[in-house]
Amino acid sequence: MKDLGAPALFRLQQMQKKKRPRKPNPHLGPPLKCADRLREIMTRHYYLSRFVKGAKPVAWVTSGAPVELLRVFDFYTVYPENHGALCGAQKLGPEICSKAEDRGYHPDLCSYARIDLGHAFSGKTPAGRLPRPDLLFCCNNICQTVLYWYKELSHYWDVPLIVFDTPFNFKDIQESDIRYMVSQFEEMIPRLEKISGRKFSDKRFKKIISLGSEASLTWGRVLATMKHSPAPMTIFDAFVHMAPVVSLRGLPVSLDYYRILLEELEDRVEKGIGAIAKEEKRLMWDNIAVWFKLRDWSLLFAERGFNFVAATYTNAWAETIHYLNPESPFESMARAYSLVILNNNMDHRLKLMEGMIRDYRIDGLVILSLRSCKPYSVGQYDIRRLLGERLGVKTLVIEADMTDFRTFSEEQIRTRLEAFFEQLEE
Amino acid sequence: MTYFAGIDVGSLTTEVVILDKDDRMVSYAISATGANVTEAVEHTLGQALSRAGLARDRLNFIVATGYGRITIPFADKKITEISCHAMGAHHLFPDTETVIDIGGQDSKVIRIDGEGKVIDFAMNDKCAAGTGRFLEVMAGTFQVPIDDFGALSLKSKREIPISSICTVFAESEVISLIARNEPAEDIIRGLHRSVVSRVWGMVQTVGVPGPVTMSGGVAKNPGVVILLEEHLKKPIHIHTEPQIIGALGAALFAKKHFLRD
Structure with missing residues (x-):
């Protein structure tokens, strides 16, 4: 991307910004040094997107899409879900969602979808400007909503849409499923060549597959540092530091980043530096983050000595993507992307959570029931009951949207959280 | 004699229960919360104290609960109504x-x-x-x-x-x-x-x-x-006064925390 001259512009812009020092909070440990590097990477990613049109083909992709294939054709990728999270964190959810609602989209529709459509209709974004796609690339391994959402974008902008269909895994993945998925990749390649104007290269593909797998493995090691007590980071950190493995996977920058992050965390483990001042109880989070509450909650929990050390959500990018194998790129890609938590059966999810609760020595589980994400939220009450029966873990279910705080009830949630603290403290 | 108070500020009503060290309920008061939480708390607490014939400074520990618990600056501790209702109900009906x-x-x-x-x-x-x-x-x-x-x-x-x-x-x-x-x-x-x-x-x-x-x-x-x-x-x-169970639980926690401290 150096040819775009954007890094120089970016540096110039950064120089103009005054840094305001943040007062250290007595309940939190020292902040991660890597956070600055992360901010740089992500800002640069969004900043470059303003100038990318014409220089590279642009694809908008779902968070669980096999992006490694697109990287071969040098697509610049935009992740509407990551953008939705960004809007959520900046408390812009309701404002942008309402732009979609004004056109008749129902408030019960996923708020990431509403933000994305709202952005498409109004151009509203905290990222300056997102480049219009040359391709929409959608994988239904995370939900079925993405199909209709991307179809809508495709219709609205008259842009080609490629759907990668991953059969749901009810018990064990079948050979026929793998064949079905691989044949889809084979069909995609000529279309991708045509849209991008670039040729498929097997050598490049294998290299990208390795990079993706390595980044996912390293991300897994990053998360695993939280098995230590005190944990060197919290899940609130991980929610932010997951951005490269989600949106820059398959690019060297994501792997490089996780290597330095891992190094910092291992150093903290060695020195016994915790993410919060006093880690008394260890918690696990289930579901997407509530983006507009990240900061408030990280303090609320830290004040009481509660640290979230694991989450099924952050784990999703460490769980299967490292199955990617340059020896069998297409087959391994089919496996890696179809076995993700949301495309896998309940028994799998239950076993996964049981294992995490044991490995991370979890005292309490907080389940977010999220109307936006039906596949994530279905079955949570059964999971809560079964985990309670099997492991005696205490569980709290709260309801909130990840970005749309019009449905958020501050006091009710606060009372539930505090009652849960009281339950665990006794 | 030591006394303990539980104050439960709910969305509709505010309740105060005063307990002595033997867990005997000395007095209680219930009133509408209305639009001013501070006033409702002052009023209800005043009522309970006068029924008990006690001055405010005789209360050794105060626990606040309910939605308004955060707006009671003089409470020694704040506990959610979930824990307080549990404790109050257990006290009245141990089974x-x-x-x-x-x-x-x-x-x-x-x-x-x-x-x-x-x-x-x-x-x-x-x-x-x-x-x-x-x-x-x-x-x-x-x-x-x-x-x-x-x-x-x-x-x-x-x-x-x-x-x-x-x-x-x-x-x-x-x-x-x-x-x-x-x-x-x-x-x-x-x-x-x-x-x-x-x-x-x-x-x-x-x-x-x-x-x-x-x-x-x-x-x-x-x-x-x-x-x-x-x-x-x-x-x-x-109980004949089911509304005061939260405040009762809070008063019981007040005693517990007073003794612990």
Whole structure:
């Protein structure tokens, strides 16, 4: 991307910004040094997107899409879900969602979808400007909503849409499923060549597959540092530091980043530096983050000595993507992307959570029931009951949207959280 | 003599309970919370103190609970109403395994252990369905005092089901039923059923209960109690003043924390 001259512009812009020092909070440990590097990477990613049109083909992709294939054709990728999270964190959810609602989209529709459509209709974004796609690339391994959402974008902008269909895994993945998925990749390649104007290269593909797998493995090691007590980071950190493995996977920058992050965390483990001042109880989070509450909650929990050390959500990018194998790129890609938590059966999810609760020595589980994400939220009450029966873990279910705080009830949630603290403290 | 106070600031009412060191309830007071929490707390606490014949400085420890707990600057500790209702119900009825609290703004079902500690709980979601507020709005529609609303439902011969769980939509449903000249008591019975079926859902979430104690203002409503007992197939423990259970629990915690400190 150096040819775009954007890094120089970016540096110039950064120089103009005054840094305001943040007062250290007595309940939190020292902040991660890597956070600055992360901010740089992500800002640069969004900043470059303003100038990318014409220089590279642009694809908008779902968070669980096999992006490694697109990287071969040098697509610049935009992740509407990551953008939705960004809007959520900046408390812009309701404002942008309402732009979609004004056109008749129902408030019960996923708020990431509403933000994305709202952005498409109004151009509203905290990222300056997102480049219009040359391709929409959608994988239904995370939900079925993405199909209709991307179809809508495709219709609205008259842009080609490629759907990668991953059969749901009810018990064990079948050979026929793998064949079905691989044949889809084979069909995609000529279309991708045509849209991008670039040729498929097997050598490049294998290299990208390795990079993706390595980044996912390293991300897994990053998360695993939280098995230590005190944990060197919290899940609130991980929610932010997951951005490269989600949106820059398959690019060297994501792997490089996780290597330095891992190094910092291992150093903290060695020195016994915790993410919060006093880690008394260890918690696990289930579901997407509530983006507009990240900061408030990280303090609320830290004040009481509660640290979230694991989450099924952050784990999703460490769980299967490292199955990617340059020896069998297409087959391994089919496996890696179809076995993700949301495309896998309940028994799998239950076993996964049981294992995490044991490995991370979890005292309490907080389940977010999220109307936006039906596949994530279905079955949570059964999971809560079964985990309670099997492991005696205490569980709290709260309801909130990840970005749309019009449905958020501050006091009710606060009372539930505090009652849960009281339950665990006794 | 040492004294302890529990203050429960709910969305509709504020309660104060004063306990002595032998867990005897010296006095209590209940008043409407209204629009000014500070005033409501001062007023209710003053009332309870004068009934006990005590000066304010005789209180050794104060625990605040309920939605307004954060706005009581002089409280020594703040504890959620979930823990307080559990403790209060356990104190009054030691065999309690499940507490059903239907208050003004929310309802909760709490599973407790043999010492009054919370094992698990469920609460209504972000809407007034299944709460005291729902019944209060409906009593307003019928222009019936809230205290008579439950008794009226018992006169029903033929219950009319209410399909909307949303308070606003249920009200328009009720208005159209009134327009069709349906008997008031039959509609009211249906409204009570609606509250109970919401609460019963929460009961099932935390598990089918042993002995049950009800707290909160709605425990005074015989229409709700009878329908809940129908589901439970057993009688429910109800104290003569079910509204003060949260404040009582808070006062018990006050004593516990005073002794611990």
